Amino acid sequence: MTRRPARRSSWRRPSLRAAAVTLAEASATGTVGPDLDQVLQGKDAAFIHESIVNPEAEIAPGFTGGIMPATYGDQLDDQQLADLVAFLEQSVNG
DSSP states (O other), X not given: OOOOOOOGGGGOOHHHHTSSSEEGGGTEEOSXXXXXXXXXXXXXXXHHHHHHHOTTSSOOTTOOXXXXXXXXXXXXXXXXXXHHHHHXXXXXXX
C-alpha cells in the first residue's frame, strides 16, 4: 500500500522549529546543523530520505559527521518519514 504524504502543515511543530538546523518554512534558526534551505535545494525525495535514515551518507560542506542522530529511520514510522520527506522537499523546492 502506498501512503500519501500529509499536508505540509503537519510538520510545523515547535520541536522542528527548535531543531538544530535552519529551515525558513519551519522558522527554525539552529546553527548546530546546516541550513536546509541551501543544502537541500534541488535535491529529490530519495536524497532527502537517505539523508534522514543514513545521515553519514553525505555530510554537508562545513560540517562533520556524527552530529545528526542516525536513529530517525527507526524512530519514525513509514508515514511519518514520508511526511517529513515531503515537507522538506516542498519547503526547499516549492
